[in-house]
Amino acid sequence: MSVRLRLTLWYSGVLAFTLLLLGLLLYTTMSSLLLRDVDRNLATQASSILRSTQIQLVEPFQMVVQIPPLNTFATAGLMVQVYDLGGNVRARSANLGDQTLPFERLGARRSAPEHPVFVTYGEGRSALRTYQVPITIGDGKVVGVLEVAQPLLGLAETLERLRFLLIAGSLLTVVAAGAVGWLLASLALSPIDRITQAARSIGRSRDFSRRVAYEGPQDEIGTLVATFNQMLEGLQAAHDALQQSYDAQRRFLADVSHELRTPLTVVRGNVEYLRRTGGLTGDEEAALQDIGDESERMSRLVSDLLLLARADAGQHLRLDPVEPVTILRSALRQARVFRPDVQIVGDGLERIEGSRIRCQPDYFKELFMILLDNAVRHSPPGGTVRLEARRDGEWLELAVRDQGPGIPPEEQERIFERFYRGRAENGRARDGTGLGLSIARWIAQEHGGSIRVESQVGQGARFVVRVPLLARAEEASGRLAAPPAVPSA
Numbered sequence: 001m002s003v004r005l006r007l008t009l010w011y012s013g014v015l016a017f018t019l020l021l022l023g024l025l026l027y028t029t030m031s032s033l034l035l036r037d038v039d040r041n042l043a044t045q046a047s048s049i050l051r052s053t054q055i056q057l058v059e060p061f062q063m064v065v066q067i068p069p070l071n072t073f074a075t076a077g078l079m080v081q082v083y084d085l086g087g088n089v090r091a092r093s094a095n096l097g098d099q100t101l102p103f104e105r106l107g108a109r110r111s112a113p114e115h116p117v118f119v120t121y122g123e124g125r126s127a128l129r130t131y132q133v134p135i136t137i138g139d140g141k142v143v144g145v146l147e148v149a150q151p152l153l154g155l156a157e158t159l160e161r162l163r164f165l166l167i168a169g170s171l172l173t174v175v176a177a178g179a180v181g182w183l184l185a186s187l188a189l190s191p192i193d194r195i196t197q198a199a200r201s202i203g204r205s206r207d208f209s210r211r212v213a214y215e216g217p218q219d220e221i222g223t224l225v226a227t228f229n230q231m232l233e234g235l236q237a238a239h240d241a242l243q244q245s246y247d248a249q250r251r252f253l254a255d256v257s258h259e260l261r262t263p264l265t266v267v268r269g270n271v272e273y274l275r276r277t278g279g280l281t282g283d284e285e286a287a288l289q290d291i292g293d294e295s296e297r298m299s300r301l302v303s304d305l306l307l308l309a310r311a312d313a314g315q316h317l318r319l320d321p322v323e324p325v326t327i328l329r330s331a332l333r334q335a336r337v338f339r340p341d342v343q344i345v346g347d348g349l350e351r352i353e354g355s356r357i358r359c360q361p362d363y364f365k366e367l368f369m370i371l372l373d374n375a376v377r378h379s380p381p382g383g384t385v386r387l388e389a390r391r392d393g394e395w396l397e398l399a400v401r402d403q404g405p406g407i408p409p410e411e412q413e414r415i416f417e418r419f420y421r422g423r424a425e426n427g428r429a430r431d432g433t434g435l436g437l438s439i440a441r442w443i444a445q446e447h448g449g450s451i452r453v454e455s456q457v458g459q460g461a462r463f464v465v466r467v468p469l470l471a472r473a474e475e476a477s478g479r480l481a482a483p484p485a486v487p488s489a
Contacts, residue, residue, distance in 0.1 A: 003192075004185045011181040016174045023166040030162055034155045035129070039118050042131035045078055046116075046148040050135070053082070053091075053146070082135070083145040090144065101130060101149050120152070127152040191221045195228060208236035268295045317446045319358040321470055324396065325349050325389075327365045332387060335372035341381045344372065348389040355396055356470040359447050367443040370436040371400040371463050378404030378461070394469050395449075401462045407455040415453065416441045440465075 080093040081101040089100055102121050116133040129152050135144040191214065198212045211232060214225040271292045274280070280288065328349060336344050368387070375385040383403040390397050407415065414420050418438045440463075444451040449467035 004182065004189055007185040008178055008181045011185075012174055012178040015177050016170070019170040019173060023170055027159070027162060027166060031155075031159055034158060035152075038129050038150060038152065038155060039131065042118070042129065042148050042150055043116070046131050046133050046146055049080060049148065050133070050146060053135075077151055079149045081147045081149070083147065085142070085144060101147050102128070125153050125156045127156060191225070195225060199228070202232070206239075208232055208239050268292060271295065317360040317363055317443075319360055319447065321356050322359050322361055322364075323353075323355065324357055324359065324364065324398075324467075325353050325355070327359075327361055328368060328387060328389065328398070331365050331368040331372060335369065335376065335385075338373060338376045339379075342376050342379045343382075343384045344376065344387070345384065346387045346389070349387070352389045352391060352396060355391060357396055357447070357467050358470060359467070363443050364447065367440050367465065368398070368400065370440045371465075374436060375400050375402035375404070375461075375463075378402055380404070391469070392466070395466050396469055397464060397466050399462050399464045401460060403460045406457040406459050407453060407461050408457055412453050412455060416451070 077095075078093070079096050079101060080091075081089060081096065082091040084090050092100070116131065119130050119132065121128045121130065128149050130147055130149040132145055132147045134142045135146050136142050194214075195212050198210070202208065202210050211229045212225050214222060218226075271288050274288055275285075329346065332344055332346050372385065372387070379385055379402045385403075386399075386401045388399040388401060416437050418435060441451050444465050444467070447467045449465060451463060451465050453461055453463050455461035
């Protein structure tokens with residue numbers, strides 16, 4: 001839930017609660033005031049009627065009563081009724097007809113109330129408000145009860161209209177306040193939206209020299225913008241320092257790799273010369289073999305580092321239309337000498353004959369030499385490594401499948417990182433420099449394709465390379481062939 005929506009809901013909720021309290025207070029107050037007016041009117045009319053009523057006592061519980069005509073009353077709808085102490089009706093107003101007003105007798109004492117009381121009968125529009133006052137004669141002797149009643153229909157209708165107005169008005173007010181609150185929250189948070197968009201744009205472009213523009217008071221938002229710009233200044237300084245250090249390391253790596261190639265070539269040449277001269281003891285021959293093997297390994301490592309340094313420098317391969325089947329068959333022939341006890345076969349190469357892609361032959365071959373070398377090294381004696389090829393629409397899909405121990409799921413993404421070496425079954429790091437697969441991924445990406453691994457522990461691994469066929473590659477030929485180009489290996 002967004003901050004804008006939360007602010008609007010909080011504002012609307014507080015307003016709705018406030019209107020509810022005010023509405024209840026107003027409704028209760030108005031109901032009490034209207035009922036008080038009715039009671040005041042009933043008391044006034046009862047007093048007037050008592051002054052005009054003629055009473056003659058015949059027996060202790062019988063009397064003759066004559067009340068004034070109803071048309072003399074100031075309030076329309078007023079009803080009057082007189083009871084004796086036995087609860088018998090002795091007189092009533094003409095508008096009652098044969099009906100009798102309800103009268104609450106006070107227990108079995110057959111006596112009238114000592115003090116005037118107000119009683120409400122019924123609910124809603126059918127409610128009736130009565131005022132019962134004792135009738136006295138002579139020395140204050142109570143001889144009966146005068147009951148004056150008035151229907152509460154008008155009061156109920158007034159309260160209903162008031163209730164409708166309060167509910168409808170409150171709902172409309174809350175809705176209007178919610179809309180206004182949403183608008184105000186949007187206006188208040190619009191600088192935050194601009195900051196968010198600027199931060200997202202800076203993050204995507206990685207241009208830390210940009211700043212968030214803000215013109216307004218130095219309130220909380222102004223302080224936020226100033227703090228964010230200060231953070232960008234720090235990030236820019238750190239990024240520039242890291243970039244300079246990275247550029248220096250990359251140049252150093254490229255220079256050292258380039259300079260080491262010549263002495264390593266000289267060492268290897270001298271080793272071969274000493275071997276040809278003969279006359280070496282067994283220990284000397286073994287030492288030369290170690291020197292040659294380590295020189296060969298160092299040469300491969302230096303070549304890999306030089307290749308990665310060129311890739312980091314932003315250089316691209318120069319790609320030309322080529323039939324890949326010839327390159328793949330050459331890679332198969334050379335890979336068969338890696339391990340004579342592992343069979344290497346091609347599967348489906350004949351189905352891609354005539355297919356053409358844009359590629360740099362030497363690096364494309366190096367890609368599959370890396371994959372085949374890994375597959376051979378991790379396959380058991382007597383195992384089989386397959387180079388599979390097929391067309392998939394506008395893509396050429398090439399896969400190298402081995403029968404090795406497989407790759408755990410947690411390592412399948414990291415194996416393409418530089419210098420990462422997976423763990424062997426004994427828990428130790430595998431042999432190698434950890435550069436081969438990172439170079440393979442870079443070569444695949446330079447050819448407009450991708451590389452992925454499919455593997456389950458104990459069931460081998462399958463490395464899949466997808467590159468666009470020539471028809472699809474033509475669409476991106478400008479980028480794929482963009483200079484500066486890496487020289488052939």
